[in-house]
Amino acid sequence: MLKTFLIGLKDLKIAFRDRAALIFMLLTPFLLTIGMGLVTGRFSSNDNSGALNIPIVIVNLDNDSLGNTLVEVFSSEELADLLETTTSQDAEAARLLVNEDEITVAIIIPEGFTQNIFSANASQSEEYQIEFYANPSRPTSAGIVKTILDGFMARVDEMRVGGITSVAQLIISGRISPEGANAVGEEIGARFENTPTDSDETLITLNTSTNQTQTNEVDMLAYIAPGMALMFLMYTVSYGGRSILAEKSGGTLTRLLVTPTNSMQILGGKVFGIFLTGAAQMFILIGATTLLFQLQWGDMLGIVLIVFAAVFGATGWGLLITAFARTPNQVGSVGSAVMLIFAIMGGSFLSTENMPAFVQTLSKITPNAWALDGFTSLAFGGNIASLTTPLLALLTMGIVLFLVSAFLFGRKNLVQK
Amino acid sequence: MANILEVQNLVKNYGDFQAVKGVSFNIQEGEIFSLLGPNGAGKTTTISMLSTLYEPTSGDAIIAGHSVKKNPMGVRNAIGVVPQDLALYEDLTAKENLIFWGQMYNLSGKSLSSRVDEVLEQIGLTDKAKNKVKTFSGGMKRRVNIGVGLLHKPQLLFMDEPTVGIDPQSRRAILDTVKDLNKQGMTVLYTTHYMEEAEELSNRVGIIDHGELIAIGTQKELTKQVGETETLILHVGENEDPSALIPSLKEIKNVLDANVIGNEISVVTPSAKDVLASVVTKANERGIKIYSIDIREPNLEAVFLHLTGRALRD
Ligand SMILES: Nc1ncnc2c1ncn2[C@@H]1O[C@H](COP(=O)(O)OP(=O)(O)O)[C@@H](O)[C@H]1O
Ligand SMILES: [Mg+2]
Numbered sequence: 001m002l003k004t005f006l007i008g009l010k011d012l013k014i015a016f017r018d019r020a021a022l023i024f025m026l027l028t029p030f031l032l033t034i035g036m037g038l039v040t041g042r043f044s045s046n047d048n049s050g051a052l053n054i055p056i057v058i059v060n061l062d063n064d065s066l067g068n069t070l071v072e073v074f075s076s077e078e079l080a081d082l083l084e085t086t087t088s089q090d091a092e093a094a095r096l097l098v099n100e101d102e103i104t105v106a107i108i109i110p111e112g113f114t115q116n117i118f119s120a121n122a123s124q125s126e127e128y129q130i131e132f133y134a135n136p137s138r139p140t141s142a143g144i145v146k147t148i149l150d151g152f153m154a155r156v157d158e159m160r161v162g163g164i165t166s167v168a169q170l171i172i173s174g175r176i177s178p179e180g181a182n183a184v185g186e187e188i189g190a191r192f193e194n195t196p197t198d199s200d201e202t203l204i205t206l207n208t209s210t211n212q213t214q215t216n217e218v219d220m221l222a223y224i225a226p227g228m229a230l231m232f233l234m235y236t237v238s239y240g241g242r243s244i245l246a247e248k249s250g251g252t253l254t255r256l257l258v259t260p261t262n263s264m265q266i267l268g269g270k271v272f273g274i275f276l277t278g279a280a281q282m283f284i285l286i287g288a289t290t291l292l293f294q295l296q297w298g299d300m301l302g303i304v305l306i307v308f309a310a311v312f313g314a315t316g317w318g319l320l321i322t323a324f325a326r327t328p329n330q331v332g333s334v335g336s337a338v339m340l341i342f343a344i345m346g347g348s349f350l351s352t353e354n355m356p357a358f359v360q361t362l363s364k365i366t367p368n369a370w371a372l373d374g375f376t377s378l379a380f381g382g383n384i385a386s387l388t389t390p391l392l393a394l395l396t397m398g399i400v401l402f403l404v405s406a407f408l409f410g411r412k413n414l415v416q417k
Numbered sequence: 418m419a420n421i422l423e424v425q426n427l428v429k430n431y432g433d434f435q436a437v438k439g440v441s442f443n444i445q446e447g448e449i450f451s452l453l454g455p456n457g458a459g460k461t462t463t464i465s466m467l468s469t470l471y472e473p474t475s476g477d478a479i480i481a482g483h484s485v486k487k488n489p490m491g492v493r494n495a496i497g498v499v500p501q502d503l504a505l506y507e508d509l510t511a512k513e514n515l516i517f518w519g520q521m522y523n524l525s526g527k528s529l530s531s532r533v534d535e536v537l538e539q540i541g542l543t544d545k546a547k548n549k550v551k552t553f554s555g556g557m558k559r560r561v562n563i564g565v566g567l568l569h570k571p572q573l574l575f576m577d578e579p580t581v582g583i584d585p586q587s588r589r590a591i592l593d594t595v596k597d598l599n600k601q602g603m604t605v606l607y608t609t610h611y612m613e614e615a616e617e618l619s620n621r622v623g624i625i626d627h628g629e630l631i632a633i634g635t636q637k638e639l640t641k642q643v644g645e646t647e648t649l650i651l652h653v654g655e656n657e658d659p660s661a662l663i664p665s666l667k668e669i670k671n672v673l674d675a676n677v678i679g680n681e682i683s684v685v686t687p688s689a690k691d692v693l694a695s696v697v698t699k700a701n702e703r704g705i706k707i708y709s710i711d712i713r714e715p716n717l718e719a720v721f722l723h724l725t726g727r728a729l730r731d
Contacts, residue, residue: 006520014508251504255565258468259521260493 003261007269008276011243015236015277024235025281029228030288033221036228037293040220053084054141056105057094060087064114066156070107070130073152082144091131098135105145106133117156138353221295222379223372227348229285230310230368230375234342236281237311237318238335240274245328267409271402274318278311298378302387306378309394310371316401317342317367323408342366370394421446421573421604422467426476429462436462438628439476444573444606449599451615452608453717454625455729460608461501463625464577467606468498481572494522497571499563501578501608507551511542511561514550515568522569532568540564540594556587563594573604580614592617612717612729624721631724640715643723646673649684649696650711657705665703669695678728685719 015021058074060067074085086103088094094106108131116128132149134142247253247270256266286303289295297303321338325331343349345359346368352360363369374390422444429437437459444450452460465471467478469489477484483491505514515533524532537543540560545553550561559579566574576595580588595618599605609615615622616636624632624639632639653659659682666675666684671692674685682700686692689712700707713719721729 003521006517010506010509010517013513014506017508251500251502252506254470255498255500255504255518256521258470258493258496258498259518260490260523261521262490 001265003265004268004272007256007266008272011240011270011273012276012280014243015239015273016280021236021239024232024239025277026232026284026288029232029285032231033225033228033285033289036224037221040224054082054105054145055084055086055103056107056145057086057088057097057103059089059091059094059106059108061089061091061111062109062113063111066114066117067109070109070152074107074148079148083148095133098133101135101138104135104138104141107131107145107149108133141353219295219379221289221293222297223351223376225285225289225293225295226297226372226375226379227343227346227368229282230314230346230371231339231343231348233278233282233311233314234317234339234368235335236278237274237314238321238331238339240270240277240315241318241322241325241335242328242331243273244270244322245325245331249328271315271319274315275311278314279307282307282311296379297375298381299383302374302378302382302384305384305391306371306374306387306394309391309398310367310374312398313367313370313394313401316398316405319405320401320408323405342368345369347372364393365397367394367397370397419446420444421481422606423479424463424467424476425478427463427466427473427478428475429459429466429471430474436628437466440625440628440630441476442623442630442633444604446572446604447599447602448620449595449605449607449618451619451622452606452625453610453612453615453622453721453729454608455610455727458610458625459628460610460625461577462628464498464575464606464608467492468496468575469493494569495572497566497569497574499566499574499576499579501581503558503562505550505558505561505565508549510547510549511553511564512537512546514561515564518565519568524569532570536564536567539567539597541590554587556583556590559583559587559591560594563591567598571603573606574598576605576607578608578610580609580611610729612721615717622717624717624724626721626725632720636717639717639720643685643715643719644673644687646685646687646715646719647689648713648715648719649686649689649693650713651682651684651696651700651707652709652711653680653682653700654706654708655680659700659703659705662700662703662705665699666696669699672696674723676722676726683722685723 015025056074058071060071062068071085071087073079074083075087079085091106091108094103094108097103098106110128110130113128113130116123130149130153132146134146136142244253247256253266257263286297286307290297317338318335321334322331325334345355345363346352346366347363348368352363352369355363370390370393374387374394377386377390420443424440424442427437427440428435440459440463442450452463454460462471466473467480467485469485469492473486477486479485480492481495483489483495485492506517509517512533515536516529519529519533534543537546540563542557542560542564545557550558553561563576563579566576579595580591583591592614595605595607599618605618607614607618619636621633621635622639623630632642651659657680660677662682663675663677666672666682669692671688672684672686674683676683684692684696693710697707697710718729721727
């Protein structure tokens, strides 16, 4: 155990002395984060917050108190960075805009919506339900809008002005796809629901005085920074894998094997070294972006957990690549290819929601996709509970890849006997 | 003196190829034992089995009471290994390398750091302790490579061709280090293809060729096998082909053997001065120019030649 630790520590030291490795592990992801941040305008505003500006249109056919309030909420200043809200009176035209991807979501409030809710025996007919019409190719953005809407609807429920306009019905009625709401959106919605309300008020208004709104700002860096860090985490794990083969060809592995150290300790040490280096890289990048860009990564414990899980999963991939390769250079070139492919598939550059469905499915084999899910969910205020799926996925990925690699290493016989 | 190493019929096959063909020898506590043999003789393979890296195909070796087959961990604790090829972390300093390898030998704390300082002193690198190994010359790297093998004060030190490919000065330093270590009581198994090193260092020598130990003993015992002879070495020009001369040389009275090795003709005889005139005459008859002539006392080179008909260095 001690020797495993010492070998890992030695590898960490060596990695952090390798200038070329440092450029890839730390400098490149950092510069790319800045570069992509500049492109997306993250650094142009003074308050260091980026705008998401999801285009939505509200068709308010209700023109009564609830409908008007909903328009007010969605047009409020607090959501200005998040949403770009326009209003219209033409439902058909609004749906068309969504179909053409001009607009992400159309919210159509039917005529008589308020009256129906306030009436004693409110009708559950579709006729009186808000229509949430989203473009399926933008699940994240749609999810954010939907959860704001959910928040609003929940408030309506709380007010006991009606109990029938639940999202569940919207889903049943087929107007919202359940996949539409992803973790990011839910977290924002959760924040809204938690916004304290004054229960004496008869009409629904958002309490705008709380500073909670601050966390609702969507910082583009919260996508970019983890995306880049995860991309170059894949570099680090293949660098570590390469060092296993380099120790073999450089004779130090042989030398280790004639010291009173057993081969499990040695291999364990090498794996631990990869893990340590990857974790150090991630924490340094997280620390640097926090200090320099005031980027809010979110719940600390959550960050630690998702980093460890991501590095664990990624280390599995590093080992698998190593187990297949013959030379250190092969690990390097295969590793670089995998790094790029995983980064693209896993959403480091473009949100996966713009990708074909099969790519989205395939992206589940990358640690990037899962970890990015976890990071964004934390950045938008999520807690450890919201990490359950990504954590489980990454751990499972790591364990499976470790077992497969161990089997392959065993067959390949690191030492010729 | 007690045997610290007993090698019993050690065999190693690489697939169909038998690299070591049933080697047996003993090493006594306190001696330097050399395995002398040309490249490919099986020296590294033998050391690899003795140091528990490779499992012997058959046979066994007992080191400090532990069988390499049954108790490799016991063997590893008792031995130090200086591999033929450098095995160091180039991005770590000399000191960091020694510390790391010391930890692998279960050293820690004060005893580790004081031992590291001692070894640095011993290999003459105290001044350079904080420099990365990659900035070192070949000779300095070799010295660190040796230092790693000394850290845990092994009972038996394996040194596999530790002077290959370095300048004469570093080579001198290494040979002196080996002698110092031995004076301090360390038992050494030293492999080399340089006859001079084996002659200078060893109490006893085993001559290995094609995986077989063809002779073993002190230098005196081995040279006696060649008989009370001298060797006449004639240096000839690059473009000469003296092989045709050999049969006529062998006809000379008192010439026991004659061979061509590169630009040299070697003539083995009980008395060099008695045959010298005739040898030179035969060469002149053939028109072969002789640049210089040496007379050598019997040495391990001659033993190897005698036993195999080939030179140690091709
Ligand atoms: N791993 C190996 N696989 C196959 N043949 C090998 C291997 N290692 C060494 N040999 C062969 O075994 C013979 C002995 O090699 P080696 O022990 O390295 O000799 P030496 O150290 O005396 O130069 C050589 O012919 C070499 O080519
Ligand atoms: Mg060798």
